[in-house]
Amino acid sequence: MPEECHLVDVAKTFPALHIDLKYATADNITGQPIYQEALCLLHPDAITALAKAIGIASLAGLRLVVYDAYRPQQAQAQLWQACPDPQYVVDVSIGSNHSRGTAIDVTLTDESGKVLDMGAGFDEMHDRSHQYHPSVPPDAQRNRLLLNAIMFGAGFVGITSEWWHFELPGAASYPLLDDRFACFSSQHTSL
Template sequence: MCVAKPILIAVLAIVSIPAAHAQSLPGGFVYLRDIDPTIIQDIRYATSNNFTGHPLSGYGAGECVVKREVGLRLRAIQQELSGQNLSLKMFDCYRPVRASLDMVAWAQNGREPTAERRYNPKIAKTELFRLGYIASRSQHSTGAALDLTLVDLKADNSARYDPAKAYGDCTAPVEARAPEGSVDMGTGYDCTDARGHTAAPSITADQRAWRKRLVAAMARQGFVNYSKEWWHFSLPGAGGAAYDFPIQPRRN
C-alpha cells in the first residue's frame, strides 16, 4: 500500500501521455524492464489481485516505472543477488496520484467483503490512514518508492493465484495464503497487520532472516525500509514532485 510518510515536495505534475507515445516518460522516469529485464515483475495494482479487488486507476499496464537512478541501483542489487540464485520481485513502483485517490475512495466505500479482509484481518479499512498504512499522497508517485520481495530461483514458484479460491488471510501459514511465487517473509504482500512490520517479533527465525537479507541488500544501494511494511523501500533524495501520468504498455 502507501507509506504514510508525507512527501516534502507536494507539487502535482499532471502529465497526459497519448497511447501513440507511451514510451515518452517524463521527469527522468524509465521502464525498469529497459534497465534490467531479469528483475521479476508482478505489478499487483494493474490486476484485481490486490486489497481493493480491482485494477487501480492509472495502471494501464503491469510495468514497473521508476526514476533512472532507482532503476540503476536495482540493477546493481539484482546482479549481486543473481550469484545467490535469488531475484528481486517488484510488486509496485511508480504509482499515479489518481491510483492513491482510488485507494481513498475504496477505504471510504463502506464495504468490507471477505476477500478484502484477507489483507487487513484485524483492522477496519477506515483506520488504515490513521495507522499509517495508506496515504492520499504517496512517495510512490515520485518514482522513488518501491514494493518488492525476494524470489528463490531454485524453488518451485509455479503456484498461481486463483480468484475463485478461498485463501487464508495474509498472516496465515504460507501454505494457506494466496501464492506469491516468492520466499516466505512471514506475511503476504500488503498485509496491514503487526506481523507485517519489518521487525515483528511474532515471525519465525527463517522468515526474519529473509527480511534481514532483503533489507541488507537494499541498504547496500542506499534504500531505506519503512518499518511498518517489510516490502516497502524508498531512495532518499531521488524523489521530488508527485506525478499523475498513467502507466502505459511498454513498446519493444
Template sequence: MADLIEIPPADGLRIALAYATAGNLTGRPVYAPGARCALRPAAADCLLRAARAARRAGLGLLVYDAYRPAAAQAVFWRMLPDPRYVADAAQGSNHTRGVAVDVGLLDAGGAPLDMGTDFDDMRDQSHHDRDDLPPAVQRNRHLLLGIMLQAGFRSIPTEWWHYELPDAREYALLPESDMVRVVSD
C-alpha cells in the same frame, strides 16, 4: 533527463505489478492493462543494483509496484485511510514521486520466499520489527532489508516490502504517466 524510465524484466528481476491484477488489497485491478514498471532514474539504478546483489546471493527480486499514479493512491487512501500503511493522496506518496518500490525475494527456482505475510498485508505482522515470526521468515526479511539498504534504499517500519530513496520527499510528485493508467471506477 526523463522523469520516469521503464524497468523491464531482467536476469534476477521479475516484474509482476500487483495492482494490474486482482491480487492486491482492493481485490480488483487498479491499473489498466498494459501497465509498465517505471521509476525515476536514481531509483531505477538502486533497484538494478539490488537485483545484482540478490543474483550474487543466488536469489532474485520480485517487483510488486513502483511508480503509482495519484489516482491509484486516492483509491488506496479511500479504502484504507491509515497513514501507517497508506500515504494520504492529498499529500502524495513516494510511489507517486517515482522513487519507491515494493519488492519481495525469489529463490533460485523463481518461487517467492516466505516473508510471513502477503505483499500488501496491512497488519502489524508486516512490520519489520516482528520477533514472533518463524526464524526462516525473519531471515528472509533481513536478507531483503540488507540487499535493499546496500543498494541505496531505505525502509519504512510498517511494510517489509516497501523501499524508497532516502531523500524521497525532495522529489516532486509526478503527473499521470502513460506507463501506468488507472482503471475507471
C-alpha cells in the same frame, strides 16, 4: 532537480527481472485491478539503485520480484479509499513516494524461482507486515533481513510498517509526478 522527470521502463531496462505488478491485478487490498496498464516505471535515480540491488541479490543466489514501482496519484487515492490508515497508505493530499517514482515494492525468490516466505503477504495491512514483528517465524524474519540487506546495500531505505516497501533516501524531496498511465475509476473498483 528538474520539474519534469522522464521515468524509466523497468521491464525494458532489466528484461530478466520478474515483475508482478499487483495493482494491475486483483491481488491487492482492493480485490480488483487499479492500473489499466501494467507499466513498471521508476525515476532514473531509483533505476541506478535497483541495478545494484539486482546485482547484490544475484551474489546471494537470489532474485528480486517487483510488486509495484511508480504509482499514479489516481491509484494512490483509490488505495487510500480502501485503507485510510496512514501507517500503511499515504494520504493522496501528502503524496506517496511511489507517485514520485522513488519507491518500489519487492520480495525475493530463490534460484528456482520460489518466492521466499516473509511471514506476511504483500498488502497485508497488519502488524505482521512490520519489519521486525515478534509473531514472524525466524525463517521468515531471516528472509526479511536478507531483503533489507540487499535493498539497503543498493542505496534504498525501508519503512517500519511494510517489509516490502523501499525508497530512495530523501524520496519525499522529489516532486510528485503527473499520472503517467491510466487507472480504473473508483466506480470500477467499488471503493
